[in-house]
Amino acid sequence: MPSLLGQTILSQYHVEAFIAQTPLGEYYRVTDTWRNRPLGIIILPKSIAEDGDALKQIEADSNRLRAITHPNLVPYLGLFQTAKLAFLLEEWIDGPSLRDVIAYAPISVSEALIYLKALCSGLNHLHKQGYLHLALAPELIHINKHSEIFLSGIGGARSLRTKGFLRAGKVPPHYAAPEQFNAEPLTPAADTYALAALLYELTTGAWLNGKSAPKTVESIRRHHLETTPPAPIKLNPEIPDHFSRMTLWALRKKPAERLKTTTELLTSLTLAAGINVDEVPLHADPVTAPITASILSEWDYLPPAKPTLLEEDRPPLEQRLAQATPPSAKRTRPRPRLIPMLGLFVLAGFISLFFFIRPAETPTIPTPVYLTPFIAAKFTPPPTITSTPKPTHAPGNRIAFTCTRGDYNQICLVNVDGTGLAQLSDIQASNYYPVFHPQGGALLFSSNRNGAFDLYLLSFDERQLTQLTHNVGNVVSPDYSPDGRQIVFANLAKDGTSSIWIANSDGLNPHLVYAGINTIVATNWSPDGETIAYAMSRGIVNEYEIFLMDKNGKNNHQISQGMLGIGGSIDWSPDGKYLLIYAGPVGDKDIFRIEIATGDSTQLTHGGNNAAASYSPDGRFIAFNSLRNDDQADIYIMNADGTGERQLTNNPEPDWGPVWEP
Secondary structure (H helix, E strand, C coil), rough: CCCCCCCCCCCCEEEEEEEECCCCCCEEEEEEECCCCEEEEEHHHHHHHHCHHHHHHHHHHHHHHCCCCCCCEECEEEEEEEEEEEEEEEEECCHHHHHHHHHHCCCCCCHHHCCCCCCCCHHHHHHCCCCCCCCCCCHHHCCCCCCCCEEHHHHEEECCCEEECCCCCCCCCCCHHHHHHCCCCCCCCHHHHHHHHHHHHHHHHCCCCCCCCCCCCCHHHHHHHHCCCHHHHHHHHCCHHHHHHHHHHHCCHHHHHHHCCCCHHHHHHHHCCCCCCCCCCCCCCCCCCCCHHHHHCCCCCCCCCCCCCCCCHHHHHHHHHHCCHHHHHHHHCCCCCCCCCCHHHHHHHHHHHCCCCCCCCCCCCCCCCCCCCCCCCCCCCHHHHHHCCCCCCCCCCCCEEEEEEECCCEEEEECCCCCCCECCCCCCCCCEEECCCCCCEEEEECCCCCCCCEEEEECCCCCCCEEECCCCCCCEEEEECCCEEEEEEEECCCCCCHHHHHHHHCCCEEEECCCCCCEEEEEEEEECCCCCEEEEEEECCCCEEEEEECCCCCCCECCCCCCCCCCCCECCCCCEEEEEEHHHHHCCCEEEEEEEECCCCCCCCCCCCCEEECCCCCEEEEEEEEEECCEEEEEEECCCCCCECCCCCCCCCEEEEECCCH
């Protein structure tokens, strides 16, 4: 194959660097010129790229594999083809690989266990989804600048019970399990064997033969099938004897006789090392992982991204697809046939529920930091590679909300004492459902400025607006995961169903996690990142029930109990013990707090027709909208127990849906 360096694939992916040969194929770093971000591609060998059945199998698994998310697995973005190539596309992890660490082997058992814990966690999640990696290699394991460990190549995973399977790439199968050389059904024990082989090399500095690895497939096959490795303690006296024995147990030839799962492997080896598994760090810090820390400190990371193409400068889709074979057409996003009036319909339902009384006792509010506003006009550059948004204001000092001005919804921002009111958008389109990035500095919201409702990110420091999703349906009610790496949202997709989707924080990999059984209008991620709350209709117009589910879309169950007229907004308390909702007869809604553990509810407001409550970052205050002032929807603040209500905005046009800056 001619070198790909300097080429641009599919008029989008510019090949910047060759990284390594891997069991899956040649691994390159590319720049997505449309989004100006680095990505990784694995060029599949010709034996697979020219095998129609093999490509069909990869393509059949791609949808499920793209939906797999885990802190230690590199997100997979899909299979792509041109007339000459087939490749797997995934996120890029900038940093050294485990091969760089092995160059310094042997390393201490305690440092090796950090890698084992991260990889066991990621593989365990992959196995639970019904897939085996079967291509573990140091070149597919990377450590980023934050010392987080990632396993790459899940796009090449195979389903459980696949029979003896070896990759046909240029890399010899140094870490393949014995059963992969035979026509035996494969189980998680195959990945467990490969992990143990990696661990052996990390802690001894030698391959399974006690010296350097053989280069021929036949020599490697013979050793995996017939030869017992030397005891690790003989190669490195610093290894505890019991740890050495357990490593050999994990490398037994027959799957039924070895440690069969990653959980067994991690538990057994940490116990053998005399370390509690909970004490093994999640990251490679300088104290527990000095070799890794030294490598990271000297690593030459990528520079910040340069400006990239605007939408009007991009090559037309037809030109891009002309380079590809027919399967690549599946990369285009479907265009929904839904009218974008969904947002206005939802807004009408909200506004019909708001009313006002009078401001009461003023609570003590943190001193605000004032805002210099700017207008987010109709400008949508592609995402750029920037550092995670950092807080530029003291926690909880500002509130974002939807402000209806004229015929359109806009995004507004105000300090918590009512000063510094700024309208951030001013465009003939609807913009609503704002939510701050967990670390502040940026605001996510939904807008139909380019047709259907999509997600947009407004960066305060860079004064830049970026479109994140592109025609995945009609997107409303987004919320970040606590670590800021993912976004959950309600989506009226192209098939007309209302469902819950999750995407990466940059908008990539949008995928369905729960189809729902009726209209879903609100989603909210729990503070611990494990649970998602949502509001779903039970068949009565503008009335909902509150449900919880695991972040993977499973274990759905109703949490609200016998409450009349629940509306379409929810918010978790910072401690994760409560949900804020609003409920009551039409025209007389109040704010309630539901206890997660029991489902018991506590009424916090009494009159005023209130809705859309949101906790402050410290949980001491609640912002909400109310129609108590001559049927004029404005933003109010109260103490978390419902006392000390105070009016924050005062505009003849509706202000609603407040959220606090972290």
